[in-house]
Amino acid sequence: MDTREKLIETARNLFLQNGYGNTGVAQILKTADVGSGSLYHFFPTKEDLLLAVLHKYKELLHPMVIQPVFDRVTDPIERIFGVLDGYRQMLVMMQFSMGCPIGNLALELSNSHPAARQLLAENFTGWRLAIEKCLNDAADRLPENVSAEGLAQFVLTTMEGAVMLARTYRNLEPYNNAVSQLRDYFDRLLKDGTEWSEARPAPT
Amino acid sequence: MDTREKLIETARNLFLQNGYGNTGVAQILKTADVGSGSLYHFFPTKEDLLLAVLHKYKELLHPMVIQPVFDRVTDPIERIFGVLDGYRQMLVMMQFSMGCPIGNLALELSNSHPAARQLLAENFTGWRLAIEKCLNDAADRLPENVSAEGLAQFVLTTMEGAVMLARTYRNLEPYNNAVSQLRDYFDRLLKDGTEWSEARPAPT
DNA sequence: GTCTATAACTTGATAGAC
DNA sequence: GTCTATCAAGTTATAGAC
Numbered sequence: 524m525d526t527r528e529k530l531i532e533t534a535r536n537l538f539l540q541n542g543y544g545n546t547g548v549a550q551i552l553k554t555a556d557v558g559s560g561s562l563y564h565f566f567p568t569k570e571d572l573l574l575a576v577l578h579k580y581k582e583l584l585h586p587m588v589i590q591p592v593f594d595r596v597t598d599p600i601e602r603i604f605g606v607l608d609g610y611r612q613m614l615v616m617m618q619f620s621m622g623c624p625i626g627n628l629a630l631e632l633s634n635s636h637p638a639a640r641q642l643l644a645e646n647f648t649g650w651r652l653a654i655e656k657c658l659n660d661a662a663d664r665l666p667e668n669v670s671a672e673g674l675a676q677f678v679l680t681t682m683e684g685a686v687m688l689a690r691t692y693r694n695l696e697p698y699n700n701a702v703s704q705l706r707d708y709f710d711r712l713l714k715d716g717t718e719w720s721e722a723r724p725a726p727t
Numbered sequence: 728m729d730t731r732e733k734l735i736e737t738a739r740n741l742f743l744q745n746g747y748g749n750t751g752v753a754q755i756l757k758t759a760d761v762g763s764g765s766l767y768h769f770f771p772t773k774e775d776l777l778l779a780v781l782h783k784y785k786e787l788l789h790p791m792v793i794q795p796v797f798d799r800v801t802d803p804i805e806r807i808f809g810v811l812d813g814y815r816q817m818l819v820m821m822q823f824s825m826g827c828p829i830g831n832l833a834l835e836l837s838n839s840h841p842a843a844r845q846l847l848a849e850n851f852t853g854w855r856l857a858i859e860k861c862l863n864d865a866a867d868r869l870p871e872n873v874s875a876e877g878l879a880q881f882v883l884t885t886m887e888g889a890v891m892l893a894r895t896y897r898n899l900e901p902y903n904n905a906v907s908q909l910r911d912y913f914d915r916l917l918k919d920g921t922e923w924s925e926a927r928p929a930p931t
Numbered sequence: 932g933t934c935t936a937t938a939a940c941t942t943g944a945t946a947g948a949c
Numbered sequence: 950g951t952c953t954a955t956c957a958a959g960t961t962a963t964a965g966a967c
Binding site for chain 2: 620626630631640682691693697708
């Protein structure tokens with residue numbers, strides 16, 4: 524693995540564990556066993572390294588998060604819950620020390636780092652599109668006036684909130700609960716052909 | 728306002744805007760116009776100040792977040808959506824620069840600061856209990872086998888995830904969407920078995 | 932492309948006078 | 950209880966040799 528790739532990979536892991544601000548450049552260098560000059564040759568600033576990490580996450584979304592699930596599950600609705608189960612497994616495996624890497628960085632950086640914020644949003648959108656595709660593949664089972672985009676975004680919302688609570692409580696229960704509730708919602712959507720009740724317009 | 732209280736209030740605001748790690752003690756001192764010696768008289772370490780801030784949030788939950796909504800809305804289900812609307816208003820007012828203070832700190836600190844993590848969990852629990860009470864007050868309209876605790880936690884999950892997405896996209900749409908979906912879920916729950924709610928206008 | 936050394940600065944925390 | 954002055958350590962980033 525070349526030096527540039529090693530730096531991105533190391534930074535990705537450390538940002539995931541400690542956040543961006545709490546990860547020092549020196550720590551990255553030590554962990555990657557790379558000299559200071561090398562880093563600043565590839566990445567003029569620490570933020571440039573951050574942006575490279577966020578690009579990397581975009582590249583990893585399908586091979587790491589989506590495709591493995593799609594390979595072993597065919598039903599489009601079950602694929603969605605398969606992806607959610609992947610996050611559950613990660614929480615357990617990492618003993619709640621890591622959540623969704625994008626969610627972590629989103630809250631830390633969306634105020635202060637506009638370029639990073641943009642890439643984080645693109646990561647969210649990529650995730651949502653993958654779920655959206657599943658919903659479109661199951662369109663015949665969903666009420667006609669259900670918005671695939673809106674529902675896919677709601678799945679993302681649920682996942683991110685659930686990961687946050689599970690990590691805070693250091694307990695899987697909030698995550699399992701959220702997935703159960705979402706499953707119940709899906710059951711009710713799939714079950715009856717009744718009208719999607721459009722929510723009231725937001726107050727101004 | 729005494730110095731101790733002023734320090735807590737200042738730190739609370741700065742942590743909210745910049746996070747814990749990115750807020751320097753010097754910055755707190757300058758903003759609060761307080762000398763270094765005073766701070767360390769009340770709070771031996773920066774973390775002690777953080778814990779005081781988290782205690783403050785627990786105290787503020789009802790007077791600031793819950794009670795104002797309960798005072799102007801009586802229907803228990805509408806109270807829940809009233810609380811959610813409060814967060815929507817905050818996102819707009821603060822132009823997405825601030826989300827849920829607890830959620831922000833939860834992701835930043837739950838790995839590295841166990842004492843803070845515990846207090847963050849207590850804050851979440853307090854919020855959930857307020858929603859849970861609403862659900863119990865509306866128990867006659869909900870299916871018997873619905874767990875008020877589980878559903879209340881799902882509301883919290885949705886709110887936190889929705890705030891995260893809205894801040895990342897710097898757009899209210901993900902938040903409105905999540906609330907709409909949650910409303911639709913509630914409609915399907917309420918409709919299922921019991922009478923139609925007269926507390927709010929029928930969906931258009 | 933990589934190394935060493937270091938500049939310029941900020942951090943959290945402390946000591947002691949008053 | 951508050952002030953001033955200061956500490957040691959850590960931060961990002963740079964310069965110049967190889």
